[in-house]
Amino acid sequence: MSNGQASTPPPAVHAEGVVKRFGPTVALDQVGITVAVGDSHALVGRNGAGKSTLVSVLTGLHAPDAGRVAFLGEPAPAPGDTAAWQARVACVYQKSMVVPELTVAENLFLNRFERGRIRWSKLRADARDLLAEYGVDVDPATRAADLTVEQGQFVEIARALSFGARFIILDEPTAQLDAAGIERLFTKLRELQQQGVAFLFISHHLQEVYDLCSTVTVYRDARHILTAPVADLGKADLVAAMTGEAAQTATTWHAKAAPAQKPSGTPAGDTVLRAEGLALDGAFQPIDFAVRAGEVLGLAGATASGNTALGETLVGLRKATGGSASVDGRDVRPGSVPHALNAGIGYVPEDRHRQGLVLGRSVAENATLTVTDQLGPYGTVLPSRTRTFAQRMIDSLDIKTSGPAQPVSDLSGGNQQKVVIARALARDPRVLVAIRPTAGVDVKSKDALLGVVRGVADRGDAAVIVSDELDDLRVCDRVIALFHGRVIAEFGSGWTDRDLVSAMEGLPADAGGGKGAEE
Numbered sequence: 001m002s003n004g005q006a007s008t009p010p011p012a013v014h015a016e017g018v019v020k021r022f023g024p025t026v027a028l029d030q031v032g033i034t035v036a037v038g039d040s041h042a043l044v045g046r047n048g049a050g051k052s053t054l055v056s057v058l059t060g061l062h063a064p065d066a067g068r069v070a071f072l073g074e075p076a077p078a079p080g081d082t083a084a085w086q087a088r089v090a091c092v093y094q095k096s097m098v099v100p101e102l103t104v105a106e107n108l109f110l111n112r113f114e115r116g117r118i119r120w121s122k123l124r125a126d127a128r129d130l131l132a133e134y135g136v137d138v139d140p141a142t143r144a145a146d147l148t149v150e151q152g153q154f155v156e157i158a159r160a161l162s163f164g165a166r167f168i169i170l171d172e173p174t175a176q177l178d179a180a181g182i183e184r185l186f187t188k189l190r191e192l193q194q195q196g197v198a199f200l201f202i203s204h205h206l207q208e209v210y211d212l213c214s215t216v217t218v219y220r221d222a223r224h225i226l227t228a229p230v231a232d233l234g235k236a237d238l239v240a241a242m243t244g245e246a247a248q249t250a251t252t253w254h255a256k257a258a259p260a261q262k263p264s265g266t267p268a269g270d271t272v273l274r275a276e277g278l279a280l281d282g283a284f285q286p287i288d289f290a291v292r293a294g295e296v297l298g299l300a301g302a303t304a305s306g307n308t309a310l311g312e313t314l315v316g317l318r319k320a321t322g323g324s325a326s327v328d329g330r331d332v333r334p335g336s337v338p339h340a341l342n343a344g345i346g347y348v349p350e351d352r353h354r355q356g357l358v359l360g361r362s363v364a365e366n367a368t369l370t371v372t373d374q375l376g377p378y379g380t381v382l383p384s385r386t387r388t389f390a391q392r393m394i395d396s397l398d399i400k401t402s403g404p405a406q407p408v409s410d411l412s413g414g415n416q417q418k419v420v421i422a423r424a425l426a427r428d429p430r431v432l433v434a435i436r437p438t439a440g441v442d443v444k445s446k447d448a449l450l451g452v453v454r455g456v457a458d459r460g461d462a463a464v465i466v467s468d469e470l471d472d473l474r475v476c477d478r479v480i481a482l483f484h485g486r487v488i489a490e491f492g493s494g495w496t497d498r499d500l501v502s503a504m505e506g507l508p509a510d511a512g513g514g515k516g517a518e519e
């Protein structure tokens with residue numbers, strides 16, 4: 001104050017010396033963060049670095065064991081004073097937190113009905129005004145369950161702002177948005193920044209950090225490593241700060257030119273998985289393809305392209321309305337996950353929380369469970385084989401855990417995803433179908449994980465990756481791109497980013513790379 005400088009306004013949020021332990025695990029070790037008013041600040045780190053734990057401290061969900069948090073220079077509210085926390089900070093997750101059965105209007109004014117009778121017409125009118133104020137184009141009478149991910153996030157942002165919060169945390173908000181949706185979200189965030197709203201943005205997509213944020217903070221192993229202007233920090237240095245290893249050129253996976261030989265000597269190239277006229281009304285048109293031994297096939301496509309539905313049909317989560325799928329020449333019964341598993345199809349689901357894990361069970365049990373096994377009784381003693389397998393997976397997928405016996409509920413999100421992958425591999429599947437396998441996984445683990453998927457093919461089996469992530473698709477020997485339920489292009493391994501992105505956006509490939517679909 002007395003040093004002659006103009007006084008700067010207090011930051012939107014300032015945390016220092018924050019410590020948070022979960023039993024023996026130190027999730028945050030004397031960390032801090034400062035986000036200036038109107039700033040867009042990225043928080044990055046490997047899976048298990050402590051990002052989500054910081055979010056729960058900054059939103060009042062967990063009280064820290066030590067340290068201080070202040071908003072606009074004022075100490076954080078007392079634990080449990082929900083209204084006071086809501087007036088300062090909100091967190092928007094990739095999955096909307098709104099109540100699905102209620103309308104948008106009800107969600108917006110949830111928990112703040114005045115005493116007495118609710119006036120529904122006023123409620124709807126207020127909601128309409130509120131959405132209009134923040135430029136959110138959604139009908140307040142829509143059921144929250146019917147909103148797209150993008151609309152749900154916009155409603156959440158409007159809700160947070162209406163409580164008075166001027167600091168919003170976005171925890172992997174782009175994970176389920178396509179390119180156009182991400183652009184619309186970023187445009188909205190930039191608009192709000194102009195109005196003085198501050199953001200803390202958590203993402204494993206480092207390019208998004210460069211596109212959106214002006215400041216970046218890196219955590220590693222529960223510690224604060226650095227905070228710097230994004231413009232001053234190159235990508236290699238950013239990754240080096242995250243991993244603690246010297247900067248090196250990224251090792252992204254690329255498909256090899258020649259297919260692998262099976263160890264048994266059987267020539268590569270036998271068809272393993274075949275789809276003939278496979279169709280699901282309302283999701284995708286009849287499609288034919290074959291995946292050979294030694295091959296990884298990519299099914300690329302944006303949201304609503306039908307690629308996820310196709311993957312889910314292959315693994316029996318959805319029942320085809322036409323055509324058939326077979327493994328090694330034997331038909332797989334449509335719409336039955338146990339049957340698909342028995343036919344040799346292993347799968348990595350998109351929604352790991354609903355379809356992937358039994359949270360109360362250990363890493364080892366989850367890594368070896370299959371859907372059918374979950375129905376049977378389970379011994380309390382860990383068989384040593386289970387533990388050995390789990391330990392191997394922990395090592396090869398770089399799962400951050402205290403060991404095979406740790407409950408999966410204690411792992412960070414990205415590490416839970418790796419357990420799901422481990423489980424899919426436990427049965428040595430003949431075909432591995434992985435839906436967005438690297439969602440939520442940090443840059444370094446991503447390579448390890450894609451290497452494991454590649455390894456399934458290289459040992460002479462087959463794999464299918466369903467994704468819109470270019471890095472996932474680079475592992476593939478061949479990529480089929482879908483758009484609005486139809487094949488729009490097919491590529492060998494030499495595609496360019498531009499060609500594949502164009503195809504996923506519905507523009508048929510021009511010269512080079514892809515060939516148009518023959519429909």
Ligand SMILES: Nc1ncnc2c1ncn2[C@@H]1O[C@H](COP(=O)(O)OP(=O)(O)OP(=O)(O)O)[C@@H](O)[C@H]1O
Nearest residue numbers: 022027047048049050051052053410411412413414
């Ligand atoms: N409820 C809990 N009980 C025990 N340990 C926990 C709990 N929650 C988190 N941890 C541990 O704290 C550490 C930090 O986890 P956190 O979820 O904050 O990581 P993260 O950086 O958000 O990771 P990701 O990128 O995978 O989401 C991890 O080692 C995790 O296992």
